[in-house]
Amino acid sequence: MSRNLIVIPARLAASRLPGKPMADICGDPMIVHVWRRAMEADCGPVIVACDATEIADAIARVGGRAVMTRSDHPSGSDRIWEAVEAVSGDYPADVIINLQGDLPTLEPQLVRRVAELLDDPAVEIGTLAAEIVRDEERGNPAVVKAIGTPLSDGHLRALYFTRATAPSGDGPLYHHIGIYAYRKTALARFVDMPPSPLETRERLEQLRALEAGMRIDVAVVDTVPLGVDTPQDLERARLVIGETAA
Numbered sequence: 001m002s003r004n005l006i007v008i009p010a011r012l013a014a015s016r017l018p019g020k021p022m023a024d025i026c027g028d029p030m031i032v033h034v035w036r037r038a039m040e041a042d043c044g045p046v047i048v049a050c051d052a053t054e055i056a057d058a059i060a061r062v063g064g065r066a067v068m069t070r071s072d073h074p075s076g077s078d079r080i081w082e083a084v085e086a087v088s089g090d091y092p093a094d095v096i097i098n099l100q101g102d103l104p105t106l107e108p109q110l111v112r113r114v115a116e117l118l119d120d121p122a123v124e125i126g127t128l129a130a131e132i133v134r135d136e137e138r139g140n141p142a143v144v145k146a147i148g149t150p151l152s153d154g155h156l157r158a159l160y161f162t163r164a165t166a167p168s169g170d171g172p173l174y175h176h177i178g179i180y181a182y183r184k185t186a187l188a189r190f191v192d193m194p195p196s197p198l199e200t201r202e203r204l205e206q207l208r209a210l211e212a213g214m215r216i217d218v219a220v221v222d223t224v225p226l227g228v229d230t231p232q233d234l235e236r237a238r239l240v241i242g243e244t245a246a
Contacts, residue, residue, distance in 0.1 A: 004044030005093035041111035049083035
């Protein structure tokens with residue numbers, strides 16, 4: 001699948017968990033675990049787009065490639081685009097997979113699943129969601145909901161993303177998972193646009209694409225990967241990876 005390039009944005013500063021990419025998990029920095037999960041997906045070359053030499057050095061030590069980017073990017077998408085442009089001569093991919101750098105327990109098949117959405121030439125951006133099964137998540141604004149119209153079993157065309165409990169009425173709600181596959185042309189267009197009104201209001205970057213009329217499809221999967229945002233999340237990740245390695 002050489003048409004794909006997986007890019008993992010990693011920023012050393014983090015308000016809730018300072019130095020997050022370099023947090024130790026069973027002897028290796030978190031960013032190294034994420035890089036390994038991306039490599040295991042076997043879905044294309046993997047690079048880390050980072051803003052600190054500590055991250056770049058950690059990736060180089062395990063044989064990976066990191067690209068230094070500016071520290072003042074407003075979003076991960078902008079950081080990814082800088083890295084994509086920097087390596088375009090080495091990796092002439094037409095699909096860019098944005099894999100967050102705080103998913104150390106990610107199941108590699110999720111990377112493959114999001115890439116498959118772009119097998120349809122009409123789809124500009126692909127992403128993932130999982131059905132919400134815990135009642136406390138339905139009204140939690142930290143759990144972003146993906147709203148879409150079904151195209152087939154486990155496949156939605158996105159209509160909206162929101163922090164609210166939506167849609168109303170009977171039926172499932174879907175927890176959005178922030179992993180994306182972009183056509184390179186779509187990513188270029190996306191980062192060139194200013195933040196949109198609904199993006200600013202909901203604090204959800206993907207709404208910029210929908211407001212511009214871009215097509216986003218959603219694959220419904222069975223699991224939500226553990227995102228590490230707090231010290232408690234980090235301890236959970238250490239337990240999961242420690243148990244897997246045992």
